[in-house]
Amino acid sequence: MSKLTDVPKRILIGRALRSDRLGETLLPKRIALPVFASDPLSSVAYAPGEVLLVLSIAGVTAYHFSPWIAVAVVVLMFTVVASYRQNVHAYPSGGGDYEVATTNLGPKAGLTVASALLVDYVLTVAVSISSGIENLGSAIPFVVEHKVLCAIGVIVLLTLMNLRGVKESGSLFAIPTYVFVFGVFTMIAWGAFRALVLDDTMRAPTADYVIKPEHQGLAGFALVFLLLRAFSSGCAALTGVEAISNGVPAFRKPKSKNAATTLAMMGLLAVTMFCGIIALAAATDVRMAENPAKDLFHNGVPLGGDYVQNPVISQVAEAVFGKGSFLFIILAAATALVLFLAANTAYNGFPLLGSILAQDRYLPRQLHTRGDRLAFSNGIVLLAGAAGLLVGIYGADSTRLIQLYIVGVFVSFTLSQTGMVRHWNRHLATEKDQAKRRHMIRSRAINAFGAFFTGLVLVVVLLTKFTHGAWVALLGMVIFYATMTAIRKHYDRVAAEIAAPEGPSDDLVRPSRVHSVVLISKIHRPTLRALAYAKLMRSDTLEALSVNVDPAETKALREEWERRGIDVPLKVLDSPYREITRPIIEYVKSLRKESPRDAVSVIIPEYVVGHWYEHLLHNQSALRLKGRLLFTPGIMVTSVPYQLQSSEAAKRRARRQQDWNAPGSVRRGPAQVRPKDSSEPKS
Numbered sequence: 001m002s003k004l005t006d007v008p009k010r011i012l013i014g015r016a017l018r019s020d021r022l023g024e025t026l027l028p029k030r031i032a033l034p035v036f037a038s039d040p041l042s043s044v045a046y047a048p049g050e051v052l053l054v055l056s057i058a059g060v061t062a063y064h065f066s067p068w069i070a071v072a073v074v075v076l077m078f079t080v081v082a083s084y085r086q087n088v089h090a091y092p093s094g095g096g097d098y099e100v101a102t103t104n105l106g107p108k109a110g111l112t113v114a115s116a117l118l119v120d121y122v123l124t125v126a127v128s129i130s131s132g133i134e135n136l137g138s139a140i141p142f143v144v145e146h147k148v149l150c151a152i153g154v155i156v157l158l159t160l161m162n163l164r165g166v167k168e169s170g171s172l173f174a175i176p177t178y179v180f181v182f183g184v185f186t187m188i189a190w191g192a193f194r195a196l197v198l199d200d201t202m203r204a205p206t207a208d209y210v211i212k213p214e215h216q217g218l219a220g221f222a223l224v225f226l227l228l229r230a231f232s233s234g235c236a237a238l239t240g241v242e243a244i245s246n247g248v249p250a251f252r253k254p255k256s257k258n259a260a261t262t263l264a265m266m267g268l269l270a271v272t273m274f275c276g277i278i279a280l281a282a283a284t285d286v287r288m289a290e291n292p293a294k295d296l297f298h299n300g301v302p303l304g305g306d307y308v309q310n311p312v313i314s315q316v317a318e319a320v321f322g323k324g325s326f327l328f329i330i331l332a333a334a335t336a337l338v339l340f341l342a343a344n345t346a347y348n349g350f351p352l353l354g355s356i357l358a359q360d361r362y363l364p365r366q367l368h369t370r371g372d373r374l375a376f377s378n379g380i381v382l383l384a385g386a387a388g389l390l391v392g393i394y395g396a397d398s399t400r401l402i403q404l405y406i407v408g409v410f411v412s413f414t415l416s417q418t419g420m421v422r423h424w425n426r427h428l429a430t431e432k433d434q435a436k437r438r439h440m441i442r443s444r445a446i447n448a449f450g451a452f453f454t455g456l457v458l459v460v461v462l463l464t465k466f467t468h469g470a471w472v473a474l475l476g477m478v479i480f481y482a483t484m485t486a487i488r489k490h491y492d493r494v495a496a497e498i499a500a501p502e503g504p505s506d507d508l509v510r511p512s513r514v515h516s517v518v519l520i521s522k523i524h525r526p527t528l529r530a531l532a533y534a535k536l537m538r539s540d541t542l543e544a545l546s547v548n549v550d551p552a553e554t555k556a557l558r559e560e561w562e563r564r565g566i567d568v569p570l571k572v573l574d575s576p577y578r579e580i581t582r583p584i585i586e587y588v589k590s591l592r593k594e595s596p597r598d599a600v601s602v603i604i605p606e607y608v609v610g611h612w613y614e615h616l617l618h619n620q621s622a623l624r625l626k627g628r629l630l631f632t633p634g635i636m637v638t639s640v641p642y643q644l645q646s647s648e649a650a651k652r653r654a655r656r657q658q659d660w661n662a663p664g665s666v667r668r669g670p671a672q673v674r675p676k677d678s679s680e681p682k683s
Contacts, residue, residue: 026250026251026252026253027250027251027252028252028258029251029258029261029262029265030174031174032244032247032250032251032258032259032262033174033177033262033265033266034174034177034178034341034344035174035247035250035344035345035348036240036243036244036247036250036262036266036345036348036349037240037243037244037262037265037266037269037270037345038177038240038338038341038342038344038345039124039128039239039240039243039342039343039344039345039346040237040238040239040240040241040266040270040345041177041180041181041266041269041270041273041338041342042128042177042180042335042338042339042341042342043236043237043238043239043240043270043342044184044237044270044273044274044277044313045131045311045313045335045338045339046131046236046311046339046398046402047073047233047234047235047236047237047274048066048070048234048274048277048278048281048312048313049288049311049312049313050230050233050234050236050402051066051069051070051230051231051233051234051278052066052281052286052288052312053233053288053289053290054226054229054230054233054290055226055230056211056213056287056288056289056290056295057213057214057226057290058213058214058223058226059211059212059213060210060211060287062226063282064282065227065230066230066278066281066282067278067279067282069227069230069231069234069278070234070274070275070278070279072231072234073231073234073235073237073238073271073274074271074274074275075453076235076238076453076454076457077237077238077241077267077270077271077274078267078271079446079449079450079453079454080238080241080267080413080450080454081241081263081264081266081267082446082450083413083416083417083420083446083447083449083450083451084241084242084244084245084263085260085263085264086420086443086446086447087100087245087416087420088244088245088248088256088259088260088263089256089260090420090423091103091245091248092248092249092255092256092259093248093249096117096242096245096246096247096248096353096416097113097117097242097245097246097412097413097415097416098110098113098114098117098246098353098356098357099356100113100416100419100420100423101113101412101415101416101418101419103419103423104418104419104420104422104423104426105415105418105419105422109415109419111362111481111484111485112411112415112477112481113411113412113415113416114353114357114362114480114484115408115476115477115478115480115481115484116407116408116409116411116412116477117242117246117349117353117408117409117412118350118353118354118408118480119408119473119476119477119480120239120405120407120408120409120412120473121346121349121350121353121383122346122350122383122386122387122390122476123390123401123404123405123408123473124239124240124342124343124345124346125155125158125343125346125347125383125384125387126387126390126391126394126401127398127401127402127405128339128340128342128343128346129151129154129155129158129339129340129343129387129391129396130147130151130391130394130396130397130398130401131311131339131398132154132336132337132339132340132342133147133150133151133154133396134147134311134398136150136336144308147395147396147397148391148392148395148396150396151391151396152388152391152392154340155343155384155387155388155391156384158340158341158343158344158347158384159347159380159381159384162344162347162348162380163377163380163381176334176337176338176341177338177341179330179334179338180331180334180335180337180338181269181273183327183330183331183334183335184273184276184277184313184331185272185273185276186327186331187276187280187316187317187320187321187327187331188272188273188276188277188279188280190320190321191276191280191283191284191316191319191320194320195283202280202283202284202319202320203284203285203319204281204284204285204286204287204315204316204318204319205310205315205318205319205323206285206286206287206288206296206315207284207285207286207287207319208298209287209296209297209298209303210287210296210297210298210300211287211289211295211296211297212289212294212295212296212297212302213295214290214295225463225464228460228463228464229464229465231457231460232406232457232460232461232464232465233402234274235406235410235457235461236402236405236406237270237271237274238406238409238413239405239406239409240342240345240346240349240409241263241266241267241409242349242409242412242413242416243345243346243348243349244259244262244263244266245259245263246349246352246353247259247348247349247352249352250348250352277312277313277316280316280319280320281312281315281316284315284316284319284320286312286315286316286319288309288312289309292307292309293305293307296309311335313331313335314332314335317331317332343387346383346387347380347383350379350380350382350383351367351376351377351378351379351380351383352376352379354367354376354378354379354382355367355368355376355379357484360488361487361488361491361492361495362484362485362487362488363484363487364487364616364617365617366378366620367379367382369549369578400469403465403468403469403470404469404470404472404473405473406461406465406470407458407461407462407465407470407473407474407477408473408477410454410457410458410461411458411477413450413454413457413458414451414454414455414458417447417448417450417451417454418451418455420443420444420447420450420451421444421447421448421451424440424441424443424444424447425444427440428440428441428444487617490614490617491617493644493645494607494618494644497525497644497645498524498525498526498607498642498644499524499525500523500524500525500527500528500564501525516534516537516539516541516542516543516599516600516601516602516603516636517543517544517545517588517591517600517601517602517603518530518531518534518542518543518544518545518568518603518605519544519545519546519584519602519603519604519605519625520544520545520546520557520570520605521546521557521621522553522557523557523560523561523564523566525642526605526606526607526640526642527605529605529640529642530603530604530605530640531544531566531568533603533640534568534603535568537601539601540598542568542569543568543569543570543571544561544566544568544569544570544571545571545572545573545584545587546570546571546572546573547572547573547575547579547580547583547584548572548573548574548575549575549578549580554572557570557572558570558572573587580621580624580625581621581624581625581628584602584625585625585628585629585632588600588602588629588632588635589632592632592633592634592635596634598634599634599635599636600634600635600636601635601636601637601638602625602629602635602636602637602638603638603640604622604625604626604637604638604639604640605639605640605642606618606622606639606640606641606642607641607642607644608641608642608643608644608647609644609646609647610644610646610647610648611646614646622639625637626639
């Protein structure tokens with residue numbers, strides 16, 4: 001079965017890579033830009049449209065506020081980029097906002113940031129792919145008719161591409177991203193040339209339409225609220241900025257410098273494209289409406305339900321290049337493709353953050369391990385599943401999904417920058433060098449302004465978007481927070497229970513005999529009990545066996561083994577492809593081959609848990625090993641159970657169920673089998 005599944009796996013994601021080839025997967029800046037910045041770069045395809053959609057509520061007269069909203073978004077973008085440049089220099093390990101908040105504000109703040117980012121990464125995939133499907137659907141009717149199916153198909157395709165590895169997927173994604181950037185800059189330059197030099201009149205296909213305002217003549221607080229809501233929608237252009245600070249370990253050396261440079265490049269490109277599209281939309285008289293079927297009129301008649309409202313970027317491209325022209329088609333294709341690929345920012349951020357959280361015991365340990373292609377495969381699959389579920393629930397409708405957006409990213413922005421202020425305060429308290437102090441004071445000022453500005457935007461986003469769907473994102477954050485807290489408590493409780501004691505304990509008492517190979521990963525109570533059990537078994541040889549997946553952990557295991565003076569030889573098997581099952585199987589088979597008439601006993605220490613969901617967090621490697629070893633002739637598999645407290649609770653529950661009597665059963669006695677009536681006809 002392993003060979004049958006191995007062939008399609010190799011076809012889809014490629015040959016497995018050795019652990020020592022991890023350095024070859026590091027990214028240069030030209031590849032890192034499309035890998036980590038495809039989300040903020042591609043957001044210019046829908047962020048300007050979101051601004052105009054909100055302003056259309058007050059009618060076309062409100063469109064003259066769009067340049068000022070663009071200026072506010074630009075100031076915010078530069079503030080966030082400048083702030084995160086401080087982050088990547090101060091915290092280059094890849095923890096990003098989570099590490100900054102945890103270190104400086106405490107574990108609860110760090111977990112809040114992590115919850116916000118996980119929700120935002122899932123939404124990034126759902127929104128980007130749904131928006132791309134809508135762009136593609138304007139040209140291909142089949143896509144519109146099967147939006148959900150096509151969106152899930154794209155998610156599956158992106159998942160397979162990312163499972164092949166970060167560098168390989170980055171190389172595939174770089175070309176469409178750069179074509180999109182080049183196309184937008186060409187459109188802006190040619191549009192500016194036609195307007196300023198040639199004095200041409202460029203008109204969007206919707207320029208002659210009339211918008212019926214939902215609320216005409218807004219003024220005072222109502223107008224301010226509308227502008228704030230439009231600003232919060234335009235802030236979609238900032239999503240994904242934090243991914244670079246989370247992905248610093250994936251850059252080539254010097255990592256921090258390259259990450260900071262990539263951040264600056266991303267910010268400059270994004271704001272230029274955003275402002276250019278807003279300016280061209282105003283120059284070409286683009287008209288957008290939240291409900292175009294009823295609110296857009298042509299010659300006094302509403303457009304009706306058959307009308308398909310094209311995105312702002314498509315309308316501007318048609319006005320500048322001409323409908324059906326070569327450059328128009330190239331930009332339209334690149335826009336649809338880059339919106340699909342924008343999800344790649346989340347495909348790189350979510351698995352990496354999931355790995356760090358798993359290492360800190362907030363998520364299942366399986367998310368910390370790298371797959372065959374040195375990518376965090378389990379995190380990639382988990383992200384794809386969550387995004388696919390969201391796309392299915394919301395019908396791949398980007399307008400509905402985008403209302404959930406932005407909240408999470410501004411929660412992480414605000415807490416991260418607040419944490420950086422405390423970081424600089426802590427270092428300034430001990431730093432004496434004046435040159436370094438001046439640099440720290442400047443950095444603190446940047447982060448303080450970033451914390452204030454992003455905190456203000458967070459309040460605006462919550463006030464203007466809460467009833468429009470932002471509450472769902474907040475609910476998702478609460479669910480992630482509660483789940484990760486529960487997982488951490490479980491792992492802490494288990495770690496405390498199985499911690500190896502320094503002195504004599506019941507775990508060292510010898511039970512009955514049997515032996516050969518004791519499988520171990522760490523020295524804790526289950527390991528000691530398995531070793532004590534094995535020592536009294538009547539066998540000619542006894543050895544402990546471990547697999548070297550992480551050199552640092554293996555070194556620590558050897559040192560702890562020698563320090564404790566355990567009188568059992570420890571053998572460590574190398575595993576360049578990070579596999580655990582196969583090296584053990586091959587080693588055990590080699591023992592059988594050397595002495596075919598001998599039996600080999602494999603002793604596996606296991607936790608015994610009492611809840612079904614705890615089984616997902618433990619004993620996965622043991623289950624795979626037992627499944628393989630039980631089909632190998634001459635191999636005896638022995639599980640040495642270590643009962644955790646939750647298993648005792650399960651035992652008590654089972655006993656209560658066994659002793660339970662149905663209401664009235666004591667009075668009427670146990671059920672008796674009714675004898676057959678002799679009057680019944682015989683068959």
